[in-house]
Amino acid sequence: MSATESSHAATDRRTTLLATAALLAMTACWGSTFFLIKDLLDRVPTLDFLAVRFAIAGVVMVAVAPRAVRLLSPASRRQAVVLGGVYGLAQILQTAGLAHTAASVSGFITGMYVVLTPVLAAVLLRSRTTPVTWGAVALATAGLAVLTLQGFSVGYGEAITLVSAVLYALHIVGLGAWSNAREALGMSIVQLLVIAVICLVATAPDGIVLPPTLIDWLSVLYMALFAGAAALIGQTWAQAHLPPTRTAIIMSMEPVFAALFAVLLGGESLTGRMFLGGAMVLAAMLAVELAPRRKLEGEVQHLAV
Secondary structure, X not given: OOHHHHHXXXXXXXXXHHHHHHHHHHHHHHHOOHHXXXXXXXXXXXXXXXXXXXXXXXXXXXXXXXXXXXXXXXXXXHHHHHXXXXXXXXXXXXXXXXXXXXHHHHHHHHOOHHHHHHHHHHHHOOOOOOHHHHHHHHHHHXXXXXXXXXXXXXXXXXXXXXXXXXXXXXXXXXXXXXXXXHHHHHHHHHHHHXXXXXXXXXXXXXXXXXXXXXXXXXXXXXHHXXXXXXXXXXXXXXXXXXXXXXXHHHHOOHHHHHHHHHHHOOOOOOOHHHHHHHHHHHHHHHHHHHOOOOOOOOOOOOOOO
């Protein structure tokens, strides 16, 4: 290998590590919101909360970076609208499913995007997944089951939650195919605005309930700006450098971080299930990160819209 090739390889490795760190930070941020959302939803309906959260995120980002959307190519703008629509619909279906199933079951079924992502990537991107990665997918799924499940039955709520998991997997695959580092900010803003519009349309017939207290507004602002805008920008940028299946396995750390924050800040006790399930998901992520890199997971595949 020449000096130039070695330099490029080192740069690519640093970029990949930075992208992985960005996804982990985003996932940790999402995990930190669970106990906040659980408290807030006692006073604000779920769809109203989602509408307000994403509307704030989108409006603030437009105000901060108004040129980012204008600089998007027409194709990237269309792709961002599609991605935002997929994510917004997934949010609504997950919320509707949660009304008909236990939160632990909902969390597990939603986490099935870890399995669905490589399947959809194989179908849509014609990508191949290594045996090590499939093993990590299986281990992460088992870890999610240990971490979240207390019992399981299949009904209406579970069915529409599974549809939301398919849509989350589609969003990951779509970002992997369409995102690029240069347009990550603009694409993220468009997605946020589309998600906000979808949630507003879904909740508008019954009127929108706003957070009643200053503390509630501060929680919503944190979830809008950090767990909403910043997290989606980080995911969009990171997926310009990581294949979809690897992204999904890293993102499966979300319930692990949720359990960690629930213990540290939410007053819950650490259980053996939490420890074992979290260790299994962490082991799956490390297996993928430490495995030799091979261009078998659709790194350069793109879909056209």
